[in-house]
Amino acid sequence: AALAADRGGAPVALVSLSQREAILPTKVSGPGARPSVSAEVADGMRAYAIKINDTTGVGGLALPGDRVDVVLMRDLTPDGPQRNYISYIVIQNARVLGVDLNADPTSNKPASPETATLEVSIEDSQKLSMASTLGTLSLALRRHGEAQIADSAPLRTGDFLVGGGARPAGGAARTVWRGPSRGYSAILIIEGESS
Numbered sequence: 001a002a003l004a005a006d007r008g009g010a011p012v013a014l015v016s017l018s019q020r021e022a023i024l025p026t027k028v029s030g031p032g033a034r035p036s037v038s039a040e041v042a043d044g045m046r047a048y049a050i051k052i053n054d055t056t057g058v059g060g061l062a063l064p065g066d067r068v069d070v071v072l073m074r075d076l077t078p079d080g081p082q083r084n085y086i087s088y089i090v091i092q093n094a095r096v097l098g099v100d101l102n103a104d105p106t107s108n109k110p111a112s113p114e115t116a117t118l119e120v121s122i123e124d125s126q127k128l129s130m131a132s133t134l135g136t137l138s139l140a141l142r143r144h145g146e147a148q149i150a151d152s153a154p155l156r157t158g159d160f161l162v163g164g165g166a167r168p169a170g171g172a173a174r175t176v177w178r179g180p181s182r183g184y185s186a187i188l189i190i191e192g193e194s195s
Helices: 124-134
Strands: 046-051 069-073 085-099 115-120 136-141 172-177 187-190
Touching: 046 069, 046 124, 069 115, 069 124, 085 124, 124 136
Parallel strands: none
Antiparallel strands: 046 115, 069 085, 069 136, 085 115, 172 187
């Protein structure tokens, strides 16, 4: 009650508080502040938003506090008569800070999302920026408590077709850029003969 008497309005808790816990100045905002996602970002990390929809956002089931992997699907033949796709795991075990404007970790209501804000390293934010220009990003929801970083090779359309993943005639793969951090596969460009 004494805090609410300030002319600017009640302060906002910046961290979770328990009953009977001492309210220290470092745990609350100034008067009249609004809750901010920036208070949730861990030291050395950044909040980065990516565009998603019902399908790419795991049906709206990823909620603040969940952990996700980010998958890039890239069309290697945008102008060709047959589709040839490649999929990469770009980032693994990223914490969801918010979905659209929902940053409430106690929320249990799925929604039709348009953006997901993830907690990532500076380097991972660069990867997401680059990957978002190359194709479609989607989220893969992780099991609660699972933090293992898995080795994952890129998958191509041919890997799912009868006869396996043969490359186009005269095609060669070359590494364009390899990220040195956790759980990131190289971005490959497949070059083939034009018809």
